[in-house]
Every structure is written in C-alpha cells, then in structure tokens.
Amino acid sequence: MSQQIEPLISLKSAGVYRAKRWLIRDINLEVYPGEIVTLIGPNGSGKSTTLKTAIGLEKPDEGQARRKKDLTIGYVPQKFHIDGTMPLTVRRLMSLTKSYPNDLIEETLKSVGVLEYIDASVQTLSGGELQRALIARAFIAKPDLLVLDEPVQGVDYAGEAALYDMIEAFRAETGCGILLISHDLHVVMAKTDRVLCLNGHVCCTGTPERVVNDPQYLELFGARATESVALYRHDHDHTHLVDGRVMHKDGSITDHCHNHDGHHDHSAEKGGDHAG
Numbered sequence: 001m002s003q004q005i006e007p008l009i010s011l012k013s014a015g016v017y018r019a020k021r022w023l024i025r026d027i028n029l030e031v032y033p034g035e036i037v038t039l040i041g042p043n044g045s046g047k048s049t050t051l052k053t054a055i056g057l058e059k060p061d062e063g064q065a066r067r068k069k070d071l072t073i074g075y076v077p078q079k080f081h082i083d084g085t086m087p088l089t090v091r092r093l094m095s096l097t098k099s100y101p102n103d104l105i106e107e108t109l110k111s112v113g114v115l116e117y118i119d120a121s122v123q124t125l126s127g128g129e130l131q132r133a134l135i136a137r138a139f140i141a142k143p144d145l146l147v148l149d150e151p152v153q154g155v156d157y158a159g160e161a162a163l164y165d166m167i168e169a170f171r172a173e174t175g176c177g178i179l180l181i182s183h184d185l186h187v188v189m190a191k192t193d194r195v196l197c198l199n200g201h202v203c204c205t206g207t208p209e210r211v212v213n214d215p216q217y218l219e220l221f222g223a224r225a226t227e228s229v230a231l232y233r234h235d236h237d238h239t240h241l242v243d244g245r246v247m248h249k250d251g252s253i254t255d256h257c258h259n260h261d262g263h264h265d266h267s268a269e270k271g272g273d274h275a276g
C-alpha cells in the first residue's frame with residue numbers, strides 16, 4: 001500500500017488508561033482505502049478498545065488517533081441493544097439514520113440473506129439474522145470505512161464464511177477500507193490483507209502468512225493457530241454462496257465443503273476436514 005495515500009484512520013503509539021491500568025498501550029495502526037485489517041487476540045486483549053479508539057469512540061490517554069477529514073464510518077458494534085418496547089421492523093432499521101429507496105433496501109437485505117425478514121420486527125430475529133441485518137445497515141450507507149466488531153457472532157458456520165465473502169465483495173465493489181475484529185482465525189487468515197495480533201500491545205503484525213509464522217502468535221493461540229495455518233493454505237479455492245452452499249473452483253456447487261470431497265488441492269495441507 002502506497003504511503004503517499006492518506007490512511008483513513010491511524011493510531012500512533014496510542015494508549016488507553018482506565019480504572020488505574022493501561023488497557024492498551026503503544027498501538028500503531030493504519031487502515032488505507034481498499035484494505036482489510038483484522039484485529040485478533042484473546043478475550044480482554046484490547047481489540048474493542050483499539051477499534052473504538054481508532055474510530056473516535058474512545059480518546060487515547062497517550063499517543064494519537066487520527067481520522068481522515070469527512071470520513072464516513074459504518075460501524076457494526078459487538079453488542080446492539082434493542083429497546084423491547086419500541087416496535088422496529090428490519091425495513092425501518094435500515095432507514096433509521098437516513099432514508100433509502102425501497103429497492104436498494106431490498107437489494108441490500110437480499111445480499112446478506114435476510115430479505116424474507118424485511119417486515120419482521122427486529123426483536124423477533126435470531127442472533128444471526130439480526131447480525132446480518134446490522135451488516136446490511138452498514139453496507140447500505142456505502143461508508144469510506146467499514147468497522148465490524150466480531151461480525152459473524154451468532155451466525156452459523158456456513159453463513160459465517162458466506163458473510164466474510166460478502167464483506168470482501170463489498171470492499172471490492174466500493175473500495176472502502178475495512179477494520180474488523182474476529183475470533184474466526186481460519187477465515188480471518190484467508191480474507192485479510194493485514195493482521196494485528198493484540199495482547200494489550202501489538203504482539204505481531206503483518207500479512208496473515210507472516211503473522212501465523214510468528215512465535216508470539218503461536219504462543220497466544222496454540223493449537224488453533226496451527227489449524228488456521230493449514231486452512232489458510234487451501235481456503236482460496238471455493239466461494240460461499242448466500243444460502244450457505246459452496247461453489248468450487250470447477251464451478252460445481254455442493255451443500256458443504258470438506259477436504260476430501262474431490263474439489264481441493266491437498267498438496268499444502270496438514271489434514272482435518274473443514275466446512276469452509
């Protein structure tokens with residue numbers, strides 16, 4: 001990524017001090033247009049704090065947080081509180097901050113697989129359906145920067161990979177930058193341009209290939225880390241469709257995706273089935 005282009009957001013030696021301790025310290029982070037940057041790390045390692053500081057929801061107590069002038073941000077938070085007493089349909093949710101044409105709302109909901117719930121009350125949606133609707137809400141605004149704090153929580157395994165495919169497609173279509181937090185290491189490693197591995201500070205950073213080979217990453221994630229390395233190596237040979245099915249490189253479509261179904265090149269793998 002050319003350093004001539006101004007980053008959408010940047011943190012320079014940023015630290016956040018709360019309740020008499022540093023939650024994060026010495027964090028350097030930049031997100032440029034068109035790239036996907038992912039924050040990974042154990043629970044409580046400061047991923048949400050870093051993300052909130054980067055987009056201006058938290059103020060750094062040391063260092064700097066900068067945002068490009070007039071930057072528009074689409075933010076899908078980790079928790080979304082719905083007031084149970086206020087009826088709100090999915091259609092209305094899409095237009096809460098700005099109104100959009102009906103056909104655009106329908107098209108966007110369709111792209112994340114929840115069009116059938118357009119007139120349902122958001123209170124009745126399942127966790128995964130609500131998450132998809134919230135992602136659609138972020139998509140429709142076509143922000144310069146899309147920020148997703150654990151975008152696939154509550155979404156089932158097949159749907160999870162499909163949503164990451166959509167996020168990637170959205171980036172390709174709009175050229176926006178994407179900052180996300182994820183625990184789904186294998187998908188992250190396949191879809192991300194740059195990874196920051198956090199544990200209160202930046203343990204390691206770089207391309208997924210580089211990070212998965214870093215001893216600090218392996219120490220933090222142990223066995224899961226090794227699994228994600230194996231999956232990363234063959235994860236580019238299929239696409240997840242909105243309905244959860246899988247389209248393979250040869251054009252065929254199957255309900256699931258397993259290592260030994262005849263669609264994969266096994267030359268670089270370390271074994272174990274996976275569902276995408």
Ligand SMILES: Nc1ncnc2c1ncn2[C@@H]1O[C@H](COP(=O)(O)OP(=O)(O)OP(=O)(O)O)[C@@H](O)[C@H]1O
Pocket residue numbers: 018019023041042043044045046047048049050
């Ligand atoms: N406002 C606050 N005041 C005091 N402590 C806080 C505050 N916000 C977060 N923390 C603490 O800071 C640490 C980092 O929290 P953060 O939510 O950034 O972690 P995370 O990596 O996103 O975790 P998870 O994977 O569990 O979502 C946690 O120990 C949390 O309890």
